Amino acid sequence: MNLLLINPNTSQSVSDLIAAEAQRAAAPDTRISVLTAPFGVAYIETRFESLIGAYAAATLAAEHWREHDAIVVAAFGDPGIAGLREALDIPVVGLTEAALMSACLLGQRFSIIAISARIQAWYRETVQANGLAERLASIRSLDRPLQDIGRVQEDHAERLKALCLSAVEDDGADVIIIAGAPLAGLARSIKSRIPVPVVDGVSSAVCHAQSLVSLVPVPARSGSFAPPPLKPSQGLSEAMVRLLAGTDRR
Incomplete structure (x- = not known):
């Protein structure tokens, strides 16, 4: 099982703390990867900062989700998890x-x-x-x-x-x-x-993510978490465009 933990903050020292606790909580056969936001703030405290963190998390998720079985948004407040659940075919868990x-x-x-x-x-x-x-x-x-x-x-x-x-x-x-x-x-x-x-939050998220992967849920194709509708976009990364277009789905 491959879990990706995304730190929506820009602090590598925080990512190191996340990685250490995730490894302690993970099952022996679970592989943990941790990525740090390439832009944003050192640590999120406000609603506006959470918007920035959500987009940073979405950017990393679009680029790396296919190599993983589940994603953890590793910030309390769960910036962007509802939107990521619409776009991705794997479980998304927040702290x-x-x-x-x-x-x-x-x-x-x-x-x-x-x-x-x-x-x-x-x-x-x-x-x-x-x-x-x-x-x-x-x-x-x-x-x-x-x-x-x-x-x-x-x-x-x-x-x-x-x-x-x-x-x-x-x-x-x-x-x-x-x-x-x-x-x-x-x-x-x-x-x-x-x-x-x-x-x-980190150990809880890792354990819940492992459980969800083990349950093998079917991705939503209807309801409120159905994939976003296809429409023109501008200024997005190639990975984000592919995700929105549905060409990157499993």
């Missing part, structure tokens, strides 16, 4: 969606631990879009500037742990979701010190 589904199997109410206060509005809207707003206990976040996005876990280790404990003790969370690719792997390292299950 948020996968983490939320895992959390719902482990408890009733969940809290999300995030890297910044600005990111909270977008995360809350993503939870609502997945129909799970009533199960969200809280979103807690770091409130200090990030010096190095690749070192968030090391620079803020104690504060992140304290946020998890506050979500349990003060907000009544049954499950903690550690949000965002820069925090990939943190759940694994702190779970023994948190009194409820702790969910990681």
Whole structure:
């Protein structure tokens, strides 16, 4: 099984964290590839930045999807996954969606631990879009500037742990979701010190992607996820044009 994880952020240090956690979560016979956005921002915090990240992810997906059995959009907030599901014939999984589904199997109410206060509005809207707003206990976040996005876990280790404990003790969370690719792997390292299950988006997405590939789903040819209709386009990459034209489908 070949899984492609796309980091819609431009930070290679974050891609390294994604790759390490994905390898730990993957089955022995699963091959992991990680690609970093060729343009965009270092880390996505806002709705507008997510639009840029979605197009970066779509660009990479159009170029590389045929060599893989599933794609993971490796950013919390899942930029572009609905559109990618229309265009691709393989499963597409997002970190948020996968983490939320895992959390719902482990408890009733969940809290999300995030890297910044600005990111909270977008995360809350993503939870609502997945129909799970009533199960969200809280979103807690770091409130200090990030010096190095690749070192968030090391620079803020104690504060992140304290946020998890506050979500349990003060907000009544049954499950903690550690949000965002820069925090990939943190759940694994702190779970023994948190009194409820702790969910990681990258490992959840890898496991869910593997399950979907194993189920061998039929690609949508009707319904709301049917391929986009053929129409003239301009200024797109050759790979994107082929994908939109349907000539690159399996």
